[in-house]
Amino acid sequence: MNTGMEYFLVLAQEGSISAAAQRLYVTQQAFSEQMKRLETTYGSVLFLRKPRFALTPSGEALLSTLQEIHLLERSLDVQLHEIREKGIGRLRMGIHSTRARVLLPKVLEHFRDIYPHVQLSFCHDDTRRLEQRLLDGGLDLFFGVDARECPEFQIIQLAQEPIRLAVSRKRLYHQLDWTGPASPEMLNPAQLSRLDLIFSPAESNFQVKVNEFLRLQQITPRCVITIPDFEIQLQLAARGLGACFCPQMMLLKLDELNRTLDADLISLPVSELTQTSRLSLVLHRRTYRSKYLKLLLSLLQNEFCAVNKNKA
Numbered sequence: 001m002n003t004g005m006e007y008f009l010v011l012a013q014e015g016s017i018s019a020a021a022q023r024l025y026v027t028q029q030a031f032s033e034q035m036k037r038l039e040t041t042y043g044s045v046l047f048l049r050k051p052r053f054a055l056t057p058s059g060e061a062l063l064s065t066l067q068e069i070h071l072l073e074r075s076l077d078v079q080l081h082e083i084r085e086k087g088i089g090r091l092r093m094g095i096h097s098t099r100a101r102v103l104l105p106k107v108l109e110h111f112r113d114i115y116p117h118v119q120l121s122f123c124h125d126d127t128r129r130l131e132q133r134l135l136d137g138g139l140d141l142f143f144g145v146d147a148r149e150c151p152e153f154q155i156i157q158l159a160q161e162p163i164r165l166a167v168s169r170k171r172l173y174h175q176l177d178w179t180g181p182a183s184p185e186m187l188n189p190a191q192l193s194r195l196d197l198i199f200s201p202a203e204s205n206f207q208v209k210v211n212e213f214l215r216l217q218q219i220t221p222r223c224v225i226t227i228p229d230f231e232i233q234l235q236l237a238a239r240g241l242g243a244c245f246c247p248q249m250m251l252l253k254l255d256e257l258n259r260t261l262d263a264d265l266i267s268l269p270v271s272e273l274t275q276t277s278r279l280s281l282v283l284h285r286r287t288y289r290s291k292y293l294k295l296l297l298s299l300l301q302n303e304f305c306a307v308n309k310n311k312a
Contacts, residue, residue: 004038005066007031008046012063013136015053068286070137075288089292090119094130094142098230102249102307103143107299115292126204126228134284140293141283143300145247146205154283156297158304160276162269163209164251166234167195167243169264188271189217196224198233198244209275210245217272238263247277249307279304 007024011031014020021031039046044058055063095104100122108120123130123139130142135152147155169183175195178184184191199221200207214221224242227233231253233244238257246267254265281300287293 004034004041005069007034008038008062009066009070009136011035011047012055012059013132017049067135067137071284071286074137075286088117089115089290090121091141091293091296092121092123092139093296094123094125094133094139096126096143096145097124099143099247099249100124101231102252103300103303107296107303110299111292111296114295118292126201128203128205131282134282137284140287141281141297144280144282145277146209147278147280147282152284152286154285154287156281156283156301158279158281158301159308161279162248162276163206163213163273164246164248164267165192165243165270166237166246166251166254166265166267168237168240169266171195171237171240171243172266183266184268186269186271189219192217192270193219193221196222196242198225198227198236198242199223200230200233200245201226201228204228206245206247206277209277213270213273213275234265235261238265252307 007020010023011017011020014023017028017031017035021028024031035046042058042062045056046059046062047056048054104122111118111120123133123142125133127142127144127147130139130144131147131150131153133139134142135150144155147153149155165187172178172183172195176184176191199210202208202211225233225236227236230244230247230250234246234250234253234257236242237244238261251267254267257263258265281297283289
């Protein structure tokens with residue numbers, strides 16, 4: 001791709017000429033000149049600046065084509081590099097930071113034993129933003145939670161993950177005025193409405209599921225803290241600051257937190273909470289599957305199965 005095409009891809013990602021020019025370390029005038037040349041070449045207006053930045057239908061068509069060209073060029077580079085430099089390469093993966101702590105340590109230990117010269121880089125973010133980065137060619141794969149169906153995606157399904165509630169036993173007894181001989185085996189929506197809750201940000205796919213459940217049950221939640229990291233949520237719950245909805249994968253952390261914090265954190269199912277999270281590994285269909293990418297996929301799948309077996 002030529003310079004104007006590369007600039008246009010950045011413009012589509014940033015949504016403004018000033019931000020795109022700043023990212024590329026060029027003046028706005030130089031950037032605008034490149035865009036004028038591109039529009040002259042194609043004989044079409046590619047984007048509108050007012051009332052807000054938006055791609056025209058011609059701009060959308062060009063963006064889709066350039067994204068595919070970018071991915072094809074990237075796949076060719078990887079394939080040729082693998083032929084020239086056996087065992088040397090680069091992989092870029094997206095994954096939520098909390099799940100990375102559970103899955104990656106053993107995976108990377110095994111991977112580096114086999115491919116010590118492959119450079120690995122990881123991006124921690126929510127699935128929605130990782131989807132766009134994959135489409136833009138900025139990632140080779142990502143670990144997704146409820147990744148959307150998309151013709152460009154190749155989705156490797158891992159599991160349907162239940163949602164549990166984690167709460168300090170002392171906090172639970174206090175807020176529910178619980179007088180039973182043991183902890184309840186399950187909470188009902190009415191009991192849930194009496195608890196202080198710790199939430200993930202509203203834009204996360206996980207919180208969307210929780211909010212859907214609360215809406216269907218007509219519960220007005222008592223959200224006291226919003227924070228994106230599940231492990232921090234569990235630490236706060238262990239300290240009695242509220243209850244948090246927890247992906248089943250994170251239940252491995254309960255025993256560890258109870259030991260280190262001398263806490264009494266427990267996990268409970270909630271009746272009527274049938275929503276699950278669809279976990280998957282997602283690649284672009286145009287991504288070339290190098291030997292080291294295939295190995296990383298295999299190790300991630302094996303480690304995911306081991307983690308789920310340990311939770312059982």
